[in-house]
Amino acid sequence: MAKNKKGMTPEERLAAALVPEKEWPYALPDGWKWVRTGALNDYKLSSITPSTNPDDAFELYSVPSIVNGYPEITKGMEIGSTKQLVEKDDVLLCKINPRINRVWKVSAHTTLKCLASSEWLVVRARPFFVSDYLMWFFRCPYFRKRMLSNVSGVGGSFMRAKSRYVQTYPVALPPLSEQHRLVARIESLFAKLDAAKAKVQAVLDAHEKRKAALLHEVIAGNLIGVGERELKPLSEIVDLIRIGPFGSALHKEDYIQDGIPVVNPQHIVNQVICPDSRKSISESKADSLAMYKMCANDIIIGRRGEMGRTAPVGEDEAGWLCGTGCMLLRLKKEYDVKFYSLVIASQKSKQYLKTHAVGSTMKNLNEKIIRNLPVPVYSYAEQQEIVAILDRLLGREEEVRQSAESVLVAIDSMKQSILARAFRGELGA
Numbered sequence: 001m002a003k004n005k006k007g008m009t010p011e012e013r014l015a016a017a018l019v020p021e022k023e024w025p026y027a028l029p030d031g032w033k034w035v036r037t038g039a040l041n042d043y044k045l046s047s048i049t050p051s052t053n054p055d056d057a058f059e060l061y062s063v064p065s066i067v068n069g070y071p072e073i074t075k076g077m078e079i080g081s082t083k084q085l086v087e088k089d090d091v092l093l094c095k096i097n098p099r100i101n102r103v104w105k106v107s108a109h110t111t112l113k114c115l116a117s118s119e120w121l122v123v124r125a126r127p128f129f130v131s132d133y134l135m136w137f138f139r140c141p142y143f144r145k146r147m148l149s150n151v152s153g154v155g156g157s158f159m160r161a162k163s164r165y166v167q168t169y170p171v172a173l174p175p176l177s178e179q180h181r182l183v184a185r186i187e188s189l190f191a192k193l194d195a196a197k198a199k200v201q202a203v204l205d206a207h208e209k210r211k212a213a214l215l216h217e218v219i220a221g222n223l224i225g226v227g228e229r230e231l232k233p234l235s236e237i238v239d240l241i242r243i244g245p246f247g248s249a250l251h252k253e254d255y256i257q258d259g260i261p262v263v264n265p266q267h268i269v270n271q272v273i274c275p276d277s278r279k280s281i282s283e284s285k286a287d288s289l290a291m292y293k294m295c296a297n298d299i300i301i302g303r304r305g306e307m308g309r310t311a312p313v314g315e316d317e318a319g320w321l322c323g324t325g326c327m328l329l330r331l332k333k334e335y336d337v338k339f340y341s342l343v344i345a346s347q348k349s350k351q352y353l354k355t356h357a358v359g360s361t362m363k364n365l366n367e368k369i370i371r372n373l374p375v376p377v378y379s380y381a382e383q384q385e386i387v388a389i390l391d392r393l394l395g396r397e398e399e400v401r402q403s404a405e406s407v408l409v410a411i412d413s414m415k416q417s418i419l420a421r422a423f424r425g426e427l428g429a
Helices: 010-017 131-138 141-147 176-218 283-288 336-345 346-356 368-372 380-422
Strands: 033-035 058-061 073-075 082-086 091-094 103-105 113-117 120-123 170-175 229-233 240-245 260-263 297-300 310-312 327-329 374-376
Touching: 091 131, 091 283, 113 120, 131 170, 131 176, 131 380, 141 380, 176 336, 176 346, 176 380, 240 368, 260 283, 260 346, 297 336, 310 336, 327 336, 327 368, 336 374, 336 380
Parallel strands: 058 113
Antiparallel strands: 033 170, 058 073, 082 113, 091 103, 091 120, 229 374, 240 327, 297 310, 297 327
16 A cells, blocks of 8 residues: 555545544434544645746636625736646635635546635545535534534624634534545536525515516506606705715714614615614703604615615604715605505615716715605595505515515525535435
């Protein structure tokens, strides 16, 4: 049997890497073993000199910026962080914010030299491991929990897994034939789940289009067969337009837990106000800003970022505070707030607001823009008839959306269950 330069055969090296039974994370089937991540890793950090030029001869793996996406792969461009040489089939674990659990295998199709950001921990499988098996194992719930057990920094991109600890984490090692079988089984099941997920996502994608089409029918008057009405400036149907308080009126130290909610654009979702208990103020502070309190039958509009975020204010939200990033509308009594909240959220209105919004870093709406927003004018009876029809139609759409989202959650949960079972030896044929 060939020995390495340290005088150990692969079998001897594997035996030396075994995790003592008292340290096993959980029991394994007969023939499986626990070994430490560092013991299965043949990767040696490769130095990248300043003269290394990542031109067209290199494929670059930077850290992905999306939660469930793949790493950004480019050719002939610099990575912002320091770099390391990697090879086909190396497994990459992202050290940044390990709760996202970003794991990737260097492309099997590549024929180029490869560089990866140093924010990846590189694992190069030794002969007794299959790279695809490791990739899936590193994505399982057990290993994700391990990755989070020793981190530096606090929260999000400031949190990093510590490489020296990761190298000590136990990895389940079945025989090679079982590794190949598990990879094939996982990929087969995941392919079916991904196909189902794509169909559900298509339903969700179509939801917004259907909703936009319904709101277009509102403005056109087609829902009640009265035809399109003349558009008039919003100023003709309102008694009050008020922008939220200046930022200087609300400071970080003013916010408390479970006080009077302060409503900003991110708290307006699908025509509903969704407060954040951490973004609230005391009653005395709210009283000092009484002119910005919302009243029942107001409309609140987000004036920054995404255009068209609106919601009618109900009795439950009366007394809450309009935040700096929003503005209040108070309609004349003959105009229905639910109807005109939907009109302002329509695609046609959003396009108008996008076109006229001001600012370079972040688009903003001012009072003049809102006053001049063109809206259709219907009688109060017509408004109520349209709202009744919309409530029914949008209610059905919302049921479809919620059902689709619950299916997506279930699919992701099934994937985690499959991985958990696979690496406990419970995933049969």
